[in-house]
Amino acid sequence: MTVSIRIPTPLRPYTDGQSSVSVQATTVGGALASLTTAHPDLSRHLRNDDGKLRSFVNVYLGEEDIRFLNAEDTALTDGAELTIVPSIAGGAA
C-alpha cells in the first residue's frame, strides 16, 4: 500500500528537496526502509550504528508517536501519513 512520509527541513537535502516522499510499505519500519533505500544518505541521520532510530528522531503516524503504538512494527493502511519529527537536545559535557 502507498503511504507518505513527511520530511523535516534539515533532511530534505537528502530527498532531492522533497517535503514528502511516497513509498510502498505495510509497516512503519518497512516504510522507513523504503525511504532510506531510495535516499541512502538519509540513513545515518535517522539510525545509529546499531540500526536503531536515533533518540532525537520521532516518527508519528497521523497524530500518534509510534513509540506509543507498536513502534516500527506498527501496521499501516493505504494512504497512511507518517511524519518525521526531530527533537533537539545537547549540552555541555
Added chain:
Amino acid sequence: MLRIDREQLERLHSHAAEGYPHEVVGILAGERCSQTVHHVQPLINERADSPANRYKVSGLALMRAEQALEDEGHEVVGYYHSHPDHPAQYSDYDREHALPNMSYLIASVGDGGVVHTQSWRLVEDRSSMQEEAIQIES
C-alpha cells in the same frame, strides 16, 4: 558563514544570562539561503533533571514553535543553546544529537554574562562539527 542581526544576538545573550546557571535553548530564524538570522525564538528547556548541562525540546513542542515562525514568514536556520561556566565548544553530546544542515550557535555564559559565542555545523559523516564564522549585521 552565519549572519545574525546585532539586536538579535544581544537578545540571545540576554536569554543566556537570564537563564544562568541553567542552559537555555532557542531557534535561530530568518533566511536559510543566505544563512541570516533575523529573529531568535527562546524555547523552554525540558531537562529539569539536569538543567545546568543539558537541554532538550521535544519534537511536538519544536514543531509547533517552528510552524509559528514559518507562519510569520521565517525559515529555521538553526538552534542556539548556552553552556554555563563552560566553553562555547560543542560537546560529544551536542554532536550526537545534532541535525545536519543546521547552524548550532553556542554561547558560553558565566555569572557576568556571555563571554564567547561560536557557531557549529555537523559534518556529513556525523564524526565532528565544524566551526562556522559569525558575521554580526548592524
